[in-house]
Structure formats: structure tokens, C-alpha cells
Amino acid sequence: MTRKTAQAAPTTKIGGVSFVGTGPGDPDLLTIRALRLIEDADVLITEAPEHAGLITALRGEVDPEGDLLVVDGGFGEDGQPLTHAARAKVVVKHAKKGGRVVRLLAGDPFIYASGPEEAQAVAKAGIPFEVVPGVSSVGAVPAYAGIPLTTKDHREVAVVTCGEKVDWSRYVDTPTLVLLSAVGQIGDIARELVAAGRSPQTPVAMTRVGTTTEQQTVTSTLESIAADARAARIAPPAVTVVGKVVDLRETLSWFETKPLFGWRVLMPRTKEQSASLATRLRHHGAVPEEVPTISVEPPRNPQQMDKAVRGLVEGRYEWIAFTSVNAVKAVREKFEEYGLDARAFSGLKIAAVGEKTAAAISGWGLRADLVPSGEQSAAGLLEEWPEYDELLDPINRVFLPRADIATENLVAGLIDLGWECDDVTAYRTVRAAPPPAPTRDAIKTGKFDAVVFTSSSTVRNLVGIAGKPHPSTVIAVIGPATAKTAEEHGLRVDVMADKPDVELLVDALASFGAARRAALVEAGEAVTKPSDRKPSGRRRKVGAE
Incomplete structure (x- = not known):
């Protein structure tokens, strides 16, 4: 079958x-x-x-x-x-x-x-x-405003979506109310709650666009919240909290009191390098805004890099020195083009100008033999670079893949130490196109609260494509060389990192913001951003002196 x-x-x-x-x-x-x-x-x-x-x-x-x-x-x-x-x-x-x-x-x-x-x-x-x-915004927005919905003394919470048919007398004895969609009706709601028996002095907080760096909170009472919300121009979406828990905001406000909260910070950087900077700025409450000023491109003539990579594979060099993350990327891309991998570095000593560059090398499966323990710069690298010793060093040549606009200080220093140096253009940095007109206007008129410069080229290129930042804008730079370039372009430097590191630069700017905020509070003045006022006095520099 x-x-x-x-x-x-x-x-x-x-x-x-x-x-x-x-x-x-x-x-x-x-x-x-x-x-x-x-x-x-x-x-x-x-x-x-x-x-x-x-x-x-x-x-x-x-x-x-x-x-x-x-x-x-x-x-x-x-x-x-x-x-x-x-x-x-x-x-x-x-x-x-x-x-x-x-x-x-x-x-x-x-x-x-x-x-x-x-x-x-x-x-x-x-x-x-x-x-x-x-x-849910029900709990998250009050938490970001520093308002707990429950405490050991206030255990009951009611969440109300406001509409025309709410019987507010039901909530007279509820310790904490969370009101959604209440902005347009808050005056009527407050009057009905008071008429039903709640005290006119009951604390109220209204928070708009909560959990974002545009968050704004107004604290008031039932009898005054309508007028105060109008004066502050509170618009939806907003979450309103009614109850004594609102008073805890005075000590528990953690988000809106961040040192750079709401600051609009300009980042004139390459896109490949902006992620860690933006993340750190957001951590301190800032609103980072990138303006590409530099484009990283391959060298016009790749033959120099081709020859150097062949020499590396053939054992021509004793050292390779990376002075930037972009240099690591350029060499790695050239290796991939030739079908090579990290094994080609066998027997070669590797130097990195700083921890960020060393991390990029580590991501390739390699370990840097020399990273400056002090200043993370070309000068710091030279301070710890060993002199050439013909008995200990079988080869006296260094491969130095760098940008086309790199300074000659490192090359000169290596030669003084007895080394021969192949200074090779691994990549070019070219000026980006000008930003849109609204961004250029914001830079010139002081609508940015701060600008963070991470290299001398970012200073030159930003001024070249968009003009000088307004005098009210806080200028933060990554190190002395960048500070010098900024001052040469007529900019007053307010903040400088203790070491040339992006995160330290942002932390120094945050310290500046915290000191500025503390001074305003101590003087009994409203906490403003640099773009809100145009101070005439010279600011104190924060960071390395």
C-alpha cells in the first residue's frame, strides 16, 4: 500500500x-x-x-x-x-x-x-x-520634581483624570491628589476643592514636560495656583500634585537643581566624538546641541600610510604612537583594507597619548605599553618617553600616524631623545559646512549658555563657519593649548579641565554652574541661566590655573 x-x-x-x-x-x-x-x-x-x-x-x-x-x-x-x-x-x-x-x-x-x-x-x-x-508619568514626574506621593504620614493617593463630571467632594480627605490634564481647568478645580472643604493653603505643585531637561515646576497653594501657573506660562503636558507632600520639594528637589539644568550647551565637535560628551552633559542636566565643525577624511595621498603599514608588518618600527582616537581608527581601517589584524603588532611597543586613546586601542584587542601618568597630551607623553638606547632598542624608528594639522612638538621631542620618526598623515581634518541660520544667530546673540571646545581646531572652525559666541556665553576648553587659541580669537575662557579629558571638561563646567547657582541663591536672586542675563563682569575661571 x-x-x-x-x-x-x-x-x-x-x-x-x-x-x-x-x-x-x-x-x-x-x-x-x-x-x-x-x-x-x-x-x-x-x-x-x-x-x-x-x-x-x-x-x-x-x-x-x-x-x-x-x-x-x-x-x-x-x-x-x-x-x-x-x-x-x-x-x-x-x-x-x-x-x-x-x-x-x-x-x-x-x-x-x-x-x-x-x-x-x-x-x-x-x-x-x-x-x-x-x-508612568503619574509617579515619575512628581519624583523628578522632588515630590514623593506617599510618606509614613501620608499613605493614600488618588489619581484623577480631570474632566467636566468630577465630583471633587470625594477627594476632600485624600492626603495626596495627582491630577492629569488639569492645566486648563486648574482654577475651577482649586475653587471646587476649597468649596468642598480643603484648605485654601493646601500646597500645590504643577510640573510641565517632566523628566526632560525642559522640566518646569511651579509650587503654590490652591488659592493661588491658577494665577501662578498663568504667570509661569505652564502649558500641557503637566502633572499636578495637591497635598502636604509638595512641601518636601524644598529639600528633595534633585533634578531641577542639577548644576547645568536647562543650559543649552553647544558642542562644536565631530559626530564620531560627540556621544560621550553629550551623555555627560545630560547627566548634569544640560541640553547638548551639536554643531559639526570638523569632518574627518582620509589623506589625499594614501601612499604614505600604505608604506608605513607595510613597514610595520615588516618590523621596521620599535614604537607606534597614537595621539588620538581618530588615529587608532585610521590605522585600524587601513589594516582591515589589507586583511590584517592585531597580530601584526607582535613585538611592537604601543604608546597612547591618554586614557581615551588607550581605550580605543584596547577595543582592538591591544594594550598600550606607555600612557602618560600625568598630563595626557603630547608634552605629557614626551616626559615619560624613554631615550633611545642602542643596546636595549634593536630599532630606532617610531611610526606616528596623525592628523594633517598636528603640531611638530612631538616629532621634535622624539628626535631630541634619539629616535627617528616617520610622521605620517593618517587622516585629514577639514572644516564643515556652516550650520543653519537659526543656529548661527543663536551663537552670536547669546542664546547658548555655554560652548565646550575640545581642541584648537574646533575653536578656529566654529568661529570660521558661525562667528564668535556672544560674551554672555560661558566658554569651556579642554586644555591650555585650546585656551590659548580661544583667547587669540577674542574669547574669554571661563572653564578649563584639569586634564585634557572630555568628562573632566564637562565636570569642570558643572562645577562652574554649581558655583554660579550657589552665588545666586546666597544673594537671594532668582536662579537664571547665562542666556537669561548678560553680566558685564569677568567671570572667575574654574579648573586648572
Whole structure:
């Protein structure tokens, strides 16, 4: 008897949906699960305008012809906001096409969001789904404002989405109220709470765009909050807290009191080098804004690098000295071009100008034999570089891959120590195109609070493409050479890092900001940013003297 071969039934590919909470605004509040799903998604359906920036930060610029599809789930093609039902149809439609669909929702998908309605529609369509909780603005925004919702003396909290039919008498005895969508009605709400029996002196705090560096909090009382919120121009989105817990903000405010909170800081850097600087600035509460001033490009004539790399492989050198992360990158790219790897460095001594460069070398699987223990610069490297000894050193030659605009001090110093030096152009630094007109205007008129210069070339190129920063703008530089260049261009240097290190530079700027804030508080003045006022006196320099 012949057995028939079973035929596979045709199947329709059905994708799964992940309802992902993106938190209240700060991208660092994303869960690890949310991060992984966003990175692996085939379709991302957004809700809020800020989701576009989140996607760019995690996935890079979206290529319209690429594999990732980004769909606006907040508004329809006619520009009108979508209803919950319409949003659900959008999610189901894309899920039925197959692939990994991630629906982004602000805050938490199941707390004051359309997640439940959309998930029901997906379930009805027989599509598998999951829910990834997010940090809700209900607790996160007050926490960033320094207001705990509960204490040992206040254990009860009520969260109210404000509307026309709220019976405020129900909340007279509730110790803490968290009000959502209350900005436009806060005057009526306050009057009704007072009429129902709450004291007119009950503390109130209203925080807009919480957890972001644009966060703003107004503290008042029920009888005054409407006028105070109008005076401060508080606009949605905002979270309002009513209750005695608001008084704790005076001692627990931690976010808005960061030394650079809300400072708009200009970063004239290359894109490849801006990530750690921007992260550190955000840590101190600043709003970093990059203006590319330098473009790193290969040398016009690659033959010099080709010859040096061949010489390295053939054992021509005793040392190779890296004076920048870009130099490490340039040599590594040349190695990959030739099909070489780190084994070619066998028997070669490696020097790095500083810890950052040493870390880049380590990322290649190599270890630097010499890193300055003191000043991390060419001068610091020379101080610790050994003299050539014909008995101990079989070869007297150093390979020095550098930028085309590098100074000759290191070469001259090595020659004085008895070494022969192949000073090779590994990469070129060229001036970038001028920034947009609004950015140029902001630089010249003092709308930036600070500028951080990480090299002399960033000073020259920024002034060349955008003009000099306004006198009110705080100027921070990475070291003495950069400070000298800044002063030669007519800039007053306010902050200088103790050592030429990006993180130390930002920390020095933060110290300047903290001292400035403390002086304003001690004088009984309002805490302002440098862009808010135009002081005439010369500022005290913070950092190395």
C-alpha cells in the first residue's frame, strides 16, 4: 500500500504586536525589554511627536527605502488626531502583514492610555501580543520634581483624570491628589476643592514636560495656583500634585537643581566624538546641541600610510604612537583594507597619548605599553618617553600616524631623545559646512549658555563657519593649548579641565554652574541661566590655573 505524502497547508504569516511603554519623556527610563524590541522591530507605530527622536536615537536616521517602517499612530492622513478605534485598526492592519510590530505608547500602555482598547482589537483579530510596562508619568514626574506621593504620614493617593463630571467632594480627605490634564481647568478645580472643604493653603505643585531637561515646576497653594501657573506660562503636558507632600520639594528637589539644568550647551565637535560628551552633559542636566565643525577624511595621498603599514608588518618600527582616537581608527581601517589584524603588532611597543586613546586601542584587542601618568597630551607623553638606547632598542624608528594639522612638538621631542620618526598623515581634518541660520544667530546673540571646545581646531572652525559666541556665553576648553587659541580669537575662557579629558571638561563646567547657582541663591536672586542675563563682569575661571 502506497502512503500519500502529507501536503503542507498554506499559511498566512501573522505578525505579533508588542505594546511598549516609552515612559514620561526621559529616554533613559526605557526598560531593557522595550529597548530590545525597538531595536528589532520591523514596524514602529508611534503616538507622540517625541517618538521620532527616540527612534532616531536608537535606530539611527530611518531610510525610507530600508527595512524599518515607521507609522504615525497619533494622526491620520488628514492631519486629525486618531480615535482609539482608528489607532487599533492601524495596528491590526500592519500586524496582519507579518513582521514584528511595536506600538509605542507614552508612559505605560495600560495606565491612562489607549493600550487596552488596541490590545482588545488585536486579540479579537487572533494576533499574538505582549505588553511591556513603561514608567508612568503619574509617579515619575512628581519624583523628578522632588515630590514623593506617599510618606509614613501620608499613605493614600488618588489619581484623577480631570474632566467636566468630577465630583471633587470625594477627594476632600485624600492626603495626596495627582491630577492629569488639569492645566486648563486648574482654577475651577482649586475653587471646587476649597468649596468642598480643603484648605485654601493646601500646597500645590504643577510640573510641565517632566523628566526632560525642559522640566518646569511651579509650587503654590490652591488659592493661588491658577494665577501662578498663568504667570509661569505652564502649558500641557503637566502633572499636578495637591497635598502636604509638595512641601518636601524644598529639600528633595534633585533634578531641577542639577548644576547645568536647562543650559543649552553647544558642542562644536565631530559626530564620531560627540556621544560621550553629550551623555555627560545630560547627566548634569544640560541640553547638548551639536554643531559639526570638523569632518574627518582620509589623506589625499594614501601612499604614505600604505608604506608605513607595510613597514610595520615588516618590523621596521620599535614604537607606534597614537595621539588620538581618530588615529587608532585610521590605522585600524587601513589594516582591515589589507586583511590584517592585531597580530601584526607582535613585538611592537604601543604608546597612547591618554586614557581615551588607550581605550580605543584596547577595543582592538591591544594594550598600550606607555600612557602618560600625568598630563595626557603630547608634552605629557614626551616626559615619560624613554631615550633611545642602542643596546636595549634593536630599532630606532617610531611610526606616528596623525592628523594633517598636528603640531611638530612631538616629532621634535622624539628626535631630541634619539629616535627617528616617520610622521605620517593618517587622516585629514577639514572644516564643515556652516550650520543653519537659526543656529548661527543663536551663537552670536547669546542664546547658548555655554560652548565646550575640545581642541584648537574646533575653536578656529566654529568661529570660521558661525562667528564668535556672544560674551554672555560661558566658554569651556579642554586644555591650555585650546585656551590659548580661544583667547587669540577674542574669547574669554571661563572653564578649563584639569586634564585634557572630555568628562573632566564637562565636570569642570558643572562645577562652574554649581558655583554660579550657589552665588545666586546666597544673594537671594532668582536662579537664571547665562542666556537669561548678560553680566558685564569677568567671570572667575574654574579648573586648572
